[in-house]
Amino acid sequence: MEPRPLTVRYFAGARAAAGRPEEVAAAGRSLDDLTTELAQRHGDRLAAVLRVASFLVDGVACHDRRAPLPGGATIDVLPPFAGG
Template sequence: MAEPVAVTVRYFAAAAEAAGRQEEVLEVEPTAGALRALLAERYGAPMRRVLDVGSLLVDGVVTRDPQRPVRRSVDVLPPFAGG
């Protein structure tokens, strides 16, 4: 298990609605999968629905890879119309 890191998480559209905020800092193991699990546990079914169909933007790269390392900031992106 890797040492937790402080990650700034920014939420957009349906993700912001599910989290009830637009941004927060969370201590999490430094992988996208660990962050997804924490968000699903913390915000329940509404966030799980967003995470099931959305993506994370990590270091400028859109990813759904649970092993992708996270360091400083991550954007939680729901699917967008037209793309």
């Protein structure tokens, strides 16, 4: 059975750079692999955001960008926010 696809949700500047609020991507990869694919798909503007963004995997901060992402996971892309 094929793993369920990932849902990638973009917030703030990541949403503007991707040109959409969310999209799906194939499962069976790491966060590093996923961000490389997303940068290639959407270009330099999103690539720049992805380099400085934080990521949540099913609501939990992802610290190991080489670990396999679980099928069906939701990946939130959170760029740095201004303010304080």
